[in-house]
Amino acid sequence: MEKQHLTIAGGGSTYTLGLLMSLISEKDNFPLASITFYDTDIERQQKVAEASKVVIKEKYPDLEEFIVTSDKETAYKDKDFIFVQIRTGGLEMRIKDEEIPLSHGIVGQETCGPGGMAYGLRSIKDMIELVEDIRFYSKDAWILNYTNPAAIVAEALKRVFPEDHRLINICDMPISIMNGLATLINRSVWDLDPGYFGLNHFGWFTDIYDTEGHNLTDEIKNKILSEGLQPESEIAEDPSWIATFKQVEQTLRDFPEYIPNTYLQYYLYPKKMVEKENPKYTRASQVIGGRAKEVFEMCERISARQTIADEKLEGDVHGVYMVKIAESFAYNKNEKFIVMTKNNGTIPNIPKEAIIEVPALITSNGVKPIQVGEIGTFYKGLMESQYAYEKLTVDAYFEGSRLKLLQALTLNRTVVNANIANDILNDLLEANKDYWPNFA
Template identity: 90%
Template sequence: MKKQHLTIAGGGSTYTLGMLMSLISEKENFPLASITFYDTDAERQQKVADASKVVIQEKYPELEEFIVTTDKETAYKDKDFIFVQIRTGGLEMRKQDEEISLAHGIVGQETCGPGGMAYGLRSIKDMIELVEDIRSYSKDAWILNYTNPAAIVAEALKRVFPDDYRLINICDMPISIMNGLATLIDRDVWDLDPEYFGLNHFGWFTDIYDKSGKKLTDEIKEKILSEGLQPESEIADDPSWIATFKQAEQTLRDFPEFIPNTYLQYYLYPQKMVEKEDPKYTRASQVIGGRAKEVFEMCERIAAAQSLEGEVLEGDVHGVYMVKIAEAFAYNKNEKFIVMTQNNGTIPNIPQEAIIEVPALITSNGVKPIQVGEVDTFYKGLMENQYAYEKLTVDAYFEGSRLKLLQALTLNRTVVNANVANELLTDLLAANKDYWPNFH
């Protein structure tokens, strides 16, 4: 089995240690010759790298090479896989997005509503440059991108790199939800076989089977309605995630056909989502003072002790999901995963160019989406509205059109008010003047 050369772009991310542990847990199925960390923030990356070096010494001594760099050529030349996890503007800009939105009485969230639009517009330029850099050094590398907001990023990348079938956008939310569903019915998450359709952060599980073909959907629905849905693994104790998963019970009770993606709460119950937030201590503030702080403190402890003793460090389900998808690409496993891909008739009655999120077979020749068929009016209407918002946002970026940004925000189900959209846009333009293009 060929050993792969992998780069993690965004090596200073708070998710990097978890991804490293996921790679270690899958090392028999996805063996690596080298791991390279690449980041533009050398100081932040070095904190993660110092701890990662200890992890590798203890858990992955057979790894031939571990490289930490801020040089693009070193990061990308002759690589087989690039995992991308960047955040343009960092958590401080996310905090601004959320505070501005909530100040106008609108959902403050990093990927949905005005916050998602702001983050997406910041991400596009860096993502395009990153892919161009990778392709200048490794034209055949698989690029697995999980930079948010994935829908807007994927829509933009599709326009610039329309024929690059080795550029894949992936979201961890479906597998995170499946992890909670598996626990409800006392199953292993990797034994679940889901049927799913939608857009990124905007979809539904139509049915769930086990690997033997037994249908589990009704049992899962009954459990959600009677016991509620709980997050698992690394987000199990997070109050915000607990509240998010709990909302799935009401969503399923109101719309019982399908099991919802938890992110639908922001679009179906926007006012409720606003009321539960503290405009002076948003989710970004919770992350800055919580998980991010804890991760870097743990990195410092590991580096100082040169040991993992006493630390709780393990792979997470979304990291393992990413690695399993990489395995399928590398070794042509023809296995099924939920990924983002261009529609092209998979759902015939929504726009063909839309980036959808559906189960697909993963092969060494790319993503092969599994036919969904036409969706009913309610879901079609929601998806077309959401895709129109995503498309207009990306149109606005490439055309420099403030009008299209206003149209996008007005369409977004978290806003649906042109006066509020206009006021929001004025504030977001001022806050993002160093990151967004000029809009006329």
């Protein structure tokens, strides 16, 4: 089995250690010759890298080369895979993404609603530049991008790189939900074969089968309604995620046809989502004072002690998911995963150019989406409205149109009020003046 050369763009991310452990857990199926960390934040990356050296020494001694760099050529030249996880503006701008909408009584969330629009508009420029850099040095590398908000990023990248079939956008939420569903029925998540359709952070599980073809959907639905759904793995004890997964029960009671993606709560119950938030201590502040702080403290302990003994450090399900997708690309395994891809008739009664999220076969020749067929009026209406918001946001970026930003926000189900949309937009324009293009 040929060894791969991998770069993690965003090496200073708090998710990098978990991703490294996921790579280690899959090293027999996805063997690596080299791992390269690349980040523009040298100090932050160095903290993660020093701990990673210890992890590699103890858990991956047969890795031939580990490189830490802020040089693009070193990061991207002659690579087979690039995993991309960047956050333009950092967690500090995420605070503003969440606080500004909440100050107007509107959902404040990093990927949904006005906050998602703000984050997306910041991400587009850096993501385009990053892909151009990668393609300059490695024209055939597989780029697996999980930079948020994935829907807006994917829509923008589709326009700039329309023929780049080795540029794949992936979200970890479907596998995180499936992990919770599997636990409900005492199964491994890797034994589940889901039917799914939607847009990113905006979709539904239609059926859940096991690998032997038994339909588990009704059993899972009944379990959700009787016991609720709990997050698993690295988010199992996070109060915010516990509340998010708990909401699935009400959503399923109200709309029992399909099992919802957890993010639908923001669009279907926006008032409730606003009421449970503290505008002065949002999710971003929780992350800064919680997971981010804990990860960097762990990095410091590992670096100081030169061992990972006694540390709770393991691969997470979404990291393993990413690696398994890479395996299927690298070795033509033809395995099925939920990924983002251009519609092109997979769902015939929505726009063919929309970026949808559906199960697909992953091959060395690219993504082969599995036909969904026409969807019902309720889902079609929701998806077309959400896609119009995403499309207008990206239109606005490339055209410099403030009008289209206002149209996008007014369409978004978390807002739907033009006066409020205008007020929020003014605040976001001021907060993002160093990141957004000029909007006329």
